[in-house]
Amino acid sequence: MININSFKREPESLKRKILIAAERVLESGSYILGREVANFENRWAEANGTKHAIGVGNGMDALEISLRSIGVTAGDEVITTPLTAFATALAILRTGATPKFADINPRTGLLCINRVREALTPRTKAIVLVHLYGHITAMDEWHALCEQNGLALVEDCAQAHLAKWSGRVAGSFGVAGAHSFYPTKNLGALGDGGAIITNDDKVNDDARTLRNYGQSVRYHHPEFGLNSRLDELQAAVLTERLAYLKEFTNRRQDIATKYNVEITNAHVRILAMPVARENHVYHLYVVCSPFRDALQRHLRESGVESLIHYPIPVYKQPGLYKASLKLPGSAGASTLESVSQADLANEFRFCEEHTASCVTLPCHPFLSDAEVRVVIEAVNSFTPD
Numbered sequence: 001m002i003n004i005n006s007f008k009r010e011p012e013s014l015k016r017k018i019l020i021a022a023e024r025v026l027e028s029g030s031y032i033l034g035r036e037v038a039n040f041e042n043r044w045a046e047a048n049g050t051k052h053a054i055g056v057g058n059g060m061d062a063l064e065i066s067l068r069s070i071g072v073t074a075g076d077e078v079i080t081t082p083l084t085a086f087a088t089a090l091a092i093l094r095t096g097a098t099p100k101f102a103d104i105n106p107r108t109g110l111l112c113i114n115r116v117r118e119a120l121t122p123r124t125k126a127i128v129l130v131h132l133y134g135h136i137t138a139m140d141e142w143h144a145l146c147e148q149n150g151l152a153l154v155e156d157c158a159q160a161h162l163a164k165w166s167g168r169v170a171g172s173f174g175v176a177g178a179h180s181f182y183p184t185k186n187l188g189a190l191g192d193g194g195a196i197i198t199n200d201d202k203v204n205d206d207a208r209t210l211r212n213y214g215q216s217v218r219y220h221h222p223e224f225g226l227n228s229r230l231d232e233l234q235a236a237v238l239t240e241r242l243a244y245l246k247e248f249t250n251r252r253q254d255i256a257t258k259y260n261v262e263i264t265n266a267h268v269r270i271l272a273m274p275v276a277r278e279n280h281v282y283h284l285y286v287v288c289s290p291f292r293d294a295l296q297r298h299l300r301e302s303g304v305e306s307l308i309h310y311p312i313p314v315y316k317q318p319g320l321y322k323a324s325l326k327l328p329g330s331a332g333a334s335t336l337e338s339v340s341q342a343d344l345a346n347e348f349r350f351c352e353e354h355t356a357s358c359v360t361l362p363c364h365p366f367l368s369d370a371e372v373r374v375v376i377e378a379v380n381s382f383t384p385d
Contacts, residue, residue, distance in 0.1 A: 001303055001304070001305055002303055002304045002305060002362050002367070002371050002374060002375060003305045003362060003364075004305050004306070004307050004360065004362050004364065005184050005364050006364055006366050006367075007183065009366035010366070011244070014240065014241065014244055017240040018190075018237050018240050018241075021036075021236035021237060021239065021240050022233060022236065022237070024036075024236060025232045025233050025236050028232070030232060031231060031232045031233070032229055032231055032232065033212070033229055033232075034232050035232075036232040036233075036235040036236040036239070037055045037229075037230050037231075037232060037235040039235070039239060040053075040055060040230070040235040040236075040238050040239045040242075041053040041054065041055050041195070041235075043239060043242060044179075044195055044197065044238075044242070045197060047162060047169075047242065047245075048162070048169045048171055048172055048177070048197045049168065049169050049172055050169075050171070050172050050177075050197040050198060050199050051198070051199045051201070051204070052196075052197065052198050052199070052200075052201075052203075052204035053195050053196070053197050054195060054196045054197075054198075054204060054207045054208055054211065055193070055194070055195050055211075055229070055230030055235060056193075056194045056195060056196060056207075056211050056228045056229065056230055057192060057193070057194060057211075057227070057228035057229060057230065058180060058182070058192040058193065058194045058228070059087060059156075059158045059178060059179060059180025059181070059182065059194040060087035060088075060090060060091050060180075060194075061091075061194055061211070061226065061228040062178035062179060062180065062194035062195060062196045063087070063088065063091035063092075063128065063154065063156060063178040064091040064094045064095060064226075065196060065207050065210045065211055065226075065228065066154050066175075066176035066177075066178050066196050066198075066203070066207065067091065067092065067095045067097070067126065067128075067154060068095055068206070068210055069176065069196075069202075069203045069206040069207045069210065070126065070152045070154070070175055070176065070203060071125075072092075072095045072097050072125050072126055072152075073095060073096050073097065074095075074096030074097065075096075075097070075123065076095075076096075076097040076098070076123060076124075076125035076126070077097065077098045077099075077100045077121060077123040077124045077125060078092045078095075078097050078098070078099055078100065078124075078125060078126045078127070078128055079099075079100045079101070079102055079116050079119050079120070079124060079126075079127045079128070080092065080099055080100075080101065080102075080111070080127070080128040080129075080130065080156075081101065081102065081104060081110070081111040081130050081132070081314075081351075082101040082102075082103075082104075082313040082314045082315050082348055082351050083104050083109055083130075083132060083310060083313060083314075083351050083354060083355065084130045084132065084156070084310065084314060085158070085310065086314060086317055086319065087158075088128060088130060088156055088314070089314045089317075089320065090319070091128075091178075092128065093320075097125065098123075099314075099320075100119055100121075100124070101119075101314065101315055101348065102115035102116045102118070102119045103115045103347070103348045103349065103350050103351055104348075104350050104351050104354060105350070106350040106353065106354065107271065107272040108132075108135060108137065108271055108272045109132055109133065109135075109271060109286065109354055109358070110130070110131075110132055110135060110137065111129060111130065112350075113138065113141055113142065113145060116145070117145065120149060124149070124151060125151065125152065126151055126152040126153070126154055127142070127145075127146060127151055127152075127153055127154070128154050128155075128156055129142055129153060129154070129155050129156065129174070130156040130158075130159075131155065131156065131157055131159060131160035131163060131170050132159060133159055133271075133280075133282070133283055133284040133285075133286055133309075134159045134160045134161075134163055134186070134252075134280055134281040134282050134283035134284065135160070135163070135274060135279060135280045136160055136163045136164070136165045136170045136279055136280075137165065137274065137275065137279055138165075139165040139166070139168070139173045140165075140166075142173070143173055146174075152174070152175050153173065153174030153175060154174050154175065154176050154177075154178065155170060155171045155173060155174045155176070155177040155178065156178055157170045157171040157177045157178060157179050157197075158178065158179060158180035158182075158185065159180075159185065159186075159281075159283035159284065160281060160283065161179065161185065161186040161187045161245065161249075161281060161283075162186075162245065162246075162249065162281060163278070163279060163280060163281045164278040164279065165278075165279060167278070171197045172197065172199065175198065175200055175203060176196055176197065176198045176200070176203055176207075177196065177197045177198070178194065178195075178196055179194055179195045179196070179197070180193075180194050181193035181194055181195070181234070181238055185283065186245065186248065186249060186252070186281055186283050187238060187241055187242060187245050188241070189234040189237050189238055190233070190234065190237050191234060192234075193230050193231075193234040193235075193238065194228075194230065195230065206223075209222070209223050209225060210223055210225045210226065210228075211225065211226070211227075211228045211229055212225060212227075212229060213225045213226070213227060214226075247365075248365035249281050249282075249365075251365035251366075251367075252281060252282040252283075252363055252364070252365050253277055253280070253281070253282060255282070255285070255363050255365075255367060255372055256280070256282040256285050256363055257277075258372055258376065259285055259361065259363070259372075259375070259376065260273050262376045262380075263287070263376055263379050263380060264380055265379055265380045265382055267289055267290070267291055267295070267382060267383070267384060268287050268288070268289045268295065268379055268382065269287060269288045269289065269357075270287055271286060271287065271288070282363050284309055284360050284363065285360065285361045285362075285363035286309065286358050286359065286360050286361075287358070287359055287361060287379070288354065288357040288358050288359070289357055289359060290357055291382075291384040291385075292308075292356070292357050292358070292359055294382075294384055294385045295359060295379075295382050296359060298378065298381075298382045299359075299361075299378050299379070299382075302374070302377075302378035302381070303374065303378075304361070304362065304374065304375050304378045305362060306359050306360060306361060306362075307359075307360045308358060308359060308360065309358065309360050310355065310358075311355055311358075312355065313344075313348060313351050313352065313355055315344060315348065316344070361375055361379070362375055
């Protein structure tokens with residue numbers, strides 16, 4: 001079976017370096033907020049072209065801490081996409097703010113800037129822009145929108161490590177960029193991990209305080225913080241893997257280019273290609289088909305694993321039913337229970353269509369050329385039942 005991910009195929013040279021790094025941490029006797037974290041933070045900031053990088057416990061915490069560092073709190077609205085991991089909305093909810101959704105661009109699956117404009121209200125404090133699948137685009141337009149409306153831009157870069165727009169790295173356009181280092185990410189740890197990047201000194205200082213119980217100096221807690229510290233072992237692993245990230249990303253882009261050109265099945269739609277190669281790092285390679293179930297069966301029978309990212313829009317998640325959540329276009333609705341499924345389908349038509357048809361194909365950097373050919377031929381040979 002050709003799998004979506006295959007960690008066991010990592011180069012032996014990298015595995016050896018990771019083991020040496022783990023031994024280095026063990027012998028140091030320092031396991032929390034030590035030299036390894038400081039070293040990785042410096043390297044990650046340099047790689048992203050930002051003044052600061054702050055290691056945290058995971059990607060969701062990176063978003064929450066970023067939002068809290070810019071003053072997002074109860075009574076505020078934060079606009080984001082409904083086509084994302086639930087953690088994006090959960091991070092907003094944990095600040096006390098209200099997540100407000102806008103529909104996607106059907107060509108890319110990314111948040112639609114025109115729908116965001118329509119969703120703005122006097123309560124809107126920030127936009128969380130998710131660089132879904134690893135694709136960053138139109139950052140000049142997003143920056144201008146936020147400038148014109150006095151909004152903070154926070155970038156969710158969980159899937160877009162070192163993706164670039166006009167030579168500038170994802171996460172460096174807004175006041176903060178939030179990264180996840182979950183093992184499946186393009187840069188992954190051996191467990192949970194995350195980071196915030198920023199050029200804002202105050203955001204840096206506040207984030208470092210918030211990640212460590214709200215502690216400014218030892219035993220002094222001026223803020224209501226949380227325990228979200230990237231540990232030394234994961235930082236050491238990430239430092240070693242960072243040295244391979246460019247090579248692995250190039251391979252993902254090469255595979256995706258072949259898919260973009262050679263997948264020609266009329267029953268399978270390719271998403272819009274990036275303006276430039278650097279705009280998409282292909283954490284996920286996603287296609288759409290109105291015959292998704294049949295396509296997945298055919299792929300499985302052809303020895304190709306596929307997944308769905310994400311089958312349920314965030315606004316349909318039961319966890320949000322407890323929140324006082326207002327949806328754009330649903331006048332008078334204060335909670336999801338009061339919004340009919342028909343209204344949701346109309347308001348988020350493109351998200352509904354995408355989540356009902358999207359399929360993720362293998363695109364990890366350890367695929368062989370022969371396996372890439374198998375995936376292409378399997379997709380092209382598909383016919384609906």
